[in-house]
Amino acid sequence: MLEPLPLGKGAIDEAxxxxxxxxxxCPIPIAKTREALTVMDTGEVLEVWADDPExxxxxxILLQRINATLLSVETDAGEYRYLIKAGDAT
Incomplete structure (x- = not known):
């Protein structure tokens, strides 16, 4: 499920x-987000697409626990796009 993004794709360049x-x-989206962030380097940005309002x-809550930073949340037609900066593993 974790895929690298090519450069030059407009709004998702930052991920x-x-x-x-x-x-x-939930809890699958949260578990998959945690799993993805644990293999990312500090400062890398993860884009997560979800549709569970939970x-x-x-x-x-997850991001606070694992020292990651929520950069933005966008909503569109019941879908949520999260941009998350990976932090130092603590």
């Missing part, structure tokens, strides 16, 4: 990796 967890209910509550 270095992407996961798509559309169709999955992620709006759970994602910030």
């Amino acid at each position: 270095t990796k992407r996961i798509d967890v559309i169709g999955f209910l 992620t709006l509550h759970d994602m910030p």
Whole structure:
């Protein structure tokens, strides 16, 4: 599910990796996000696409626990796009 992004794709240039967890209910989107961030270097940006509204509550909690930074959340037609900066593993 974790895929590197090519450069030069417009709005997603700032993300270095992407996961798509559309169709999955929590806790799967949160678990997959944690899994992806653990293999990323500090400062890399993960783009996460989800459609479970529970992620709006759970994602910030996860990121605080693992020292990652939520850069932005966008919503469109029931889908959520998160941009997350990987932090130092603690």
